[in-house]
Amino acid sequence: MTASQRREQLLAVSRELFAAKGFEGTSVEEIASRAKVSKPVVYEHFGGKEGMYAVIVDRELQQLLAALSGALETGGHPKRIVERTALALLEYIELNTDGFRILVRDSPVAQATGTFSSLIGDVATQVEHLLADQFRRRGLPTDTAPIYAQMLVGMIALTGQWWLEARTPDRETVAAHLVNLAWNGLSAMEKSPHLTGSRTPE
Numbered sequence: 640m641t642a643s644q645r646r647e648q649l650l651a652v653s654r655e656l657f658a659a660k661g662f663e664g665t666s667v668e669e670i671a672s673r674a675k676v677s678k679p680v681v682y683e684h685f686g687g688k689e690g691m692y693a694v695i696v697d698r699e700l701q702q703l704l705a706a707l708s709g710a711l712e713t714g715g716h717p718k719r720i721v722e723r724t725a726l727a728l729l730e731y732i733e734l735n736t737d738g739f740r741i742l743v744r745d746s747p748v749a750q751a752t753g754t755f756s757s758l759i760g761d762v763a764t765q766v767e768h769l770l771a772d773q774f775r776r777r778g779l780p781t782d783t784a785p786i787y788a789q790m791l792v793g794m795i796a797l798t799g800q801w802w803l804e805a806r807t808p809d810r811e812t813v814a815a816h817l818v819n820l821a822w823n824g825l826s827a828m829e830k831s832p833h834l835t836g837s838r839t840p841e
Contacts, residue, residue, distance in 0.1 A: 646684050649674050653691045658737035661744050662692055699738040700758050706731050707762050717773055718822045721791070724766075725817045728799045729810035736803070743800055755796075763792040779830055791821055 640648065652674045656665045667688050671678045685691040710723035732739045742755040767788035771781045795817055802813055 642684075645676070645680070649676070649681060649684055649691065650695060653688075654695050654737055654741065657692060657695065657744075658740040662688070695738075695741060699735065699742050700755075702735065702738070703728075703731050703742070704758055704761065708765065711762070711765050711769065717769065717825075718818065720769065721821050722814060722818050724762075725795050725798075725814040726810065728795055729802060729814055732799055732803055733810055739799075739803055743803070759792055759796045763788040766792055773825075777828075779828060787825075791825075794821065 649670065653665065653670045656670060656673065665688065667678055667681050670688070670691070671681050674681075681687075681691070685694065706727045707724060710727040711720060713720070713723060742758075763785075767785050770787050770791075771784035774781045774784055798813065798817055802810070
């Protein structure tokens with residue numbers, strides 16, 4: 640095995656273990672044993688468990704961000720953008736279950752590598768600009784776009800975390816229900832919403 644092949648093998652083995660047991664529950668000994676190498680080989684390539692975890696998280700974040708950004712940047716009708724974004728996340732979960740499990744776990748080294756929540760924040764920033772444009776066209780206040788972007792992206796992300804384990808109904812059905820709530824809510828928005836009882840909505 641070449642050095643690069645060995646590195647990829649170690650990443651594949653550790654990715655599976657991190658997904659199943661979490662960062663704290665995975666040891667260098669177990670990684671080395673599963674990969675059929677000595678512990679020094681693991682340290683030689685990554686400097687330890689933290690370095691290996693950082694590489695895996697970074698790869699997963701980049702892959703998921705690319706999928707979500709691609710869905711957002713394709714353009715078209717806003718409803719189609721919401722549909723594509725929801726489907727992109729669910730498809731990533733379906734095809735990269737181990738990677739998504741790692742992303743949504745808490746880890747002491749996550750702060751140095753980026754986190755799922757920070758990625759969702761990046762996506763919300765992109766959505767914010769799209770919503771602001773739509774709000775402007777509909778005569779709605781654009782200064783509320785950041786709030787609605789967080790709500791919309793957060794709803795999709797949290798549903799994705801639930802679907803990670805549920806896996807039913809299928810991703811197209813889940814995406815359709817997400818869009819049903821999100822789009823029908825957005826399409827009937829009030830200019831100045833108020834809580835029931837505080838004032839009569841406009």
